[in-house]
Amino acid sequence: MAKTSRVPEPALECVAARKRYGDRTALADATFSCPAGAVTALIGPNGAGKSTFFRSAAGLITLDAGRILVNGHEAGSPPAQRGTSLMPEQPDLYPGVSVWEHIVFVALLYKLERWRPAAGQLLDRFGLADRRDTLSHELSQGMRRRLALVMAMLRGAEMLLLDEPFNGLDPRNSAELRALVRELALDGAGVLVATHILGDVVRLADRVVILVSGRVIAQGTLAELREQAGLPAEADLERTYLALTDTHALTRLEDAS
C-alpha cells in the first residue's frame, strides 16, 4: 500500500450522501472521494451501506440527499452512466451467449466505432482470446469477471465499481485479477473495490474508506488510518480496522460530532 496520499483528480466524489429504506438508514451523510489512477477499497461490516452506495453511484437508485459525482457528472446522468461500470459479485452476463457476442452487444449499445482491434487486444490482455466462442455460462467465475471488466474497458468506463470481485476465486485467479485491476488504475481509471478480504486490500489498494452504519468513519492510506487509530507503525490493517470500528471508538466519534 502507498505510504503517502496521492492528490490526483477525484474520479468519484460522494458528498453527504443520505439514503433511507423506510426507517432503516443505509447511508448517513457519507462523504469520501476516489482518485483517478488509484485503487480505493471500501470496507465495513455487512449492512454498512456499501451496496446502496454502489447502486446509487451507478444510477440504479437515487439518494434522498447529497450527491455523487463521477468525473464531475451527477450519478445517473448520461455522461456519468457512460463513465461508470458496476461489476456486481455475480456479473450480469447472458447465459447461452458467447464471449464475443457480449462484446458485440456492448459495441452496439454504446454505438462504438472501430472497436474490433481494441476488443481483440482487451480479450488478449485479459486472457480470453481463445474463449471468443465460449458461452458465458461455461466460463469459470474468474473468467466471467474478466469478461465483465473487458466490457467495461471497451466502452471506456473511467470509474469501475467492483463489488466483492475476489469472492470465490482460487489464489491464482485472485492474484491475476488483482494484477489486472492494478493495471487498469495505472491506465488512469478510478477503481473502488468493496471486499471483506483485508489481505486483498493491503495488496491492492492505495486508499481505504471505512463505512459503518452508513457513515464514513475513516479514510486514507493505511499509514493515515493507523495514525487516526493512534496505533504504532507496525500495526496491520486488521488491527487498525478493529481499533477504528471498536464500539468505544465509534461512541467517542458520535459524542464528538
Ligand code: ADP
Ligand atoms: P452492505 O452492502 O454494506 O451490506 P447494504 O447497502 O446492502 O449494506 O444495506 C445497508 C442497510 O440498508 C442495511 O440495514 C440493509 O438491511 C438496508 N437495505 C438495503 N437494501 C434495502 C432494501 N431494498 N430495502 C430495505 N432495506 C434495505
